[in-house]
Amino acid sequence: MFPKRPGPYLIAFLLILLIVLAVWLFQALTSDVVIQAVQKKQAERPRPVTQDPIPTPMPTNPGIPRLAPGSIDPALQAQADGLHNLQEPPERDLEIVADFISTYSKGIGGNPIGDNADITAALTGTQGHKGRVFPQNHRAIRNGQLIDRWGTPFWFHPNSGNQMEIRSAGPDKEMFTADDLVQNPSPSGLGVTPQSGG
């Protein structure tokens, strides 16, 4: 009476049942009566009341004073004020300049590039540069260049992205002479100067 292999017949029966169910569901959901009932139910539902959020006041920290436009962090200002301090040895000036370059590098992600004017512009945040770590109106800036305590612009020599020679011409104001002061001297081989060239 029953077939030896009922599997195919069972699958065919289930397929027919599925098709019948699908047709019925489609007709039920598209009937006008059902659609009107759903719309009526939605219209009766109360809307949630919206309210503007109460603005939260910004937390204030009395320990961090707001900076005036054009000024820099007081700690950096104090460090800048140490430049050209005649009570300190002149080598200290080079260390301070190196510290500012290091600070800039940490903030921006690399040493400022170019010569004295470019580096001064970068440190003071002028000419489109981002960030400012050195005061724009400092006495050590003349004609857009950082100068040593004898009035000669420092000489910057970028050896790598994180190592820069800083040279002061010294009291004789002549660069590359015996009285020069040098921070982070350049490696030999490049031929930077007759003294250090190779």
Added chain:
Amino acid sequence: MNIFIRKQEDRSKPNRRDFLLQSSAASLGLTSIVNSISQLKLIGSAAAQGAGDYKALVCFFLNGGNDSNNLLIPAGASTARTAYEAGRGATVLAIPDASFDFTPANAANGYWTGSANSTAAVSSRIDTLNDGAYDPSTGYTGNNMALHPGAYPLKTMFADGDLSFIANVGTLVGAQAVTRTNFNTLPAAAKPPQLFSHSDQQVQWQSSLPDVPFSRGWGGKIADLLQGLNAGDLSMSVSIAGVNSFQVAYDQPAYFMNSSGSVSALTGFNSTAHPYGSSLRNTSLQPHYNNAVPAPSNKYDPLAALRSGGDPLAGTNYQHSSAGWRLRAIEQIMAMQHASLFDEGYNTAPESARITEGLVGNALAQTANADGTSSLDAHWNNWFQNGLFNPRIPDIANQMKVVARLIAGRSQLSNTRQIFFVQLGGWDTHTTQIPGQTTAGHYGLVNQMSRAIRAFKDAMVQIGMWNNVMLFSASDFNRTFTPNKSDNSAGSDHGWGGHMFVAGGAVKGGQICGKFPNLTVNGGIDCTGNRGRWIPSTSTDQVFASISKWFGCSDSQIQTVLPNFTRFQADLSNGTLVSKNLDFIDYSV
């Protein structure tokens, strides 16, 4: 598989499952065959490239930043010349126009004519084959160009069609155009990081990948990709000037040599006067240690020595001398077995060095004279007369000589591709750039460089390999166009785009390729400020891609070597190269 569990027993009538299984299997088989055929094609092409088509690439690096504003110079009367004199300072850094026609002051300064030294008048003015194609605006240079007077030997190569310049080349990222207007406001990622910094720009020139942390040099990448073309044990990369970024590779670390023309051996040994074998008491083992034995039996192989009748590590095999003890000690260290893979790997370094030491010794021996000189020395002696430099042959000339000797001895190395690195330092001329002497300052550097390269060319012509060699110059950067002082102690500072040159038998010489810069300071392509630091008009990628193609890289390999290349140039088709004025290689040579 499934075919054996089917119900139907009659295999003469395959069902659907059979069909699918069999067709899949067939397609797999077909894929393999097609794959194999394509691989065979590749192998065939590789073999064709490797068979007798030796090519050597020489990177001539100018360490410190060459002032190429004073290498390729506007001459005569032109808008460019006026701007040149104004920007450089007519009496400061500018090379006077009259200097291009000169008579060497004495015999030492003279030039080799092919048969004798001559002090006759010469001129470093050049006639370009591609007049005007390099001008930034019509008639800007008036086709009046000259080389630095010290570069007269290069001028002879330019005139002979063996050398071309590529103007205003530099590192570029290529993601966004760099202009003077946007230079200071562009995102950092759009410009090569740390412009004007020596080591950063050196690395970027030697990797040609400024926007990615350094991992390999572009020469090293080529060596990794093309290592299959070489059969010898010596690395494809050989440096005569120490560690460099250009040759850093994953699989092909550079072999380092000095410029003395002999391989560096253990203290107290050398390949000729005192070879390793001379420290052995057991003469039957000496062939395994002496460099004079042809490859491959000259390789360091203690086991082979053991099989030949003696224990190479036995104390009785070594001479009872300090040299014998040293050799025994190093042999024992190299023969040690290590449990750690790292230790084993580390141990292969000195072993590999011993192997290549022998190979290189054999290669150099091909041009070695009994008195320690070389059969190629004459070319360098011709171009470096007595009394010109002290010592007579400067180190850079000796570096080039070693390269020439290795190329001459290539049969001993079994390699069909070599990449060499040589370097001349001292180009960071911040002060006294023009001291008024032909052997000092920038003049002296240009003089050394040019003579060394010309002598190299003559040596290559002698051994018939000039067509198989390509030399290119590279440097950290060009220098500022304006001087940093107004007197004769002035120098120049770090710039950006500059002029480079390529030389070789395959070079379409006599051209200025790329685009010569508009020499307007404080405007134009002066990237920022008023020093004349040119924004490059051609990226290093563009030049190096052409060179890579000549060396044997496929288009896909060039993409690996220079991933940024297509940001600047669609392809290396002739049409593109001509339109970019970068058609400087004859690939059929």
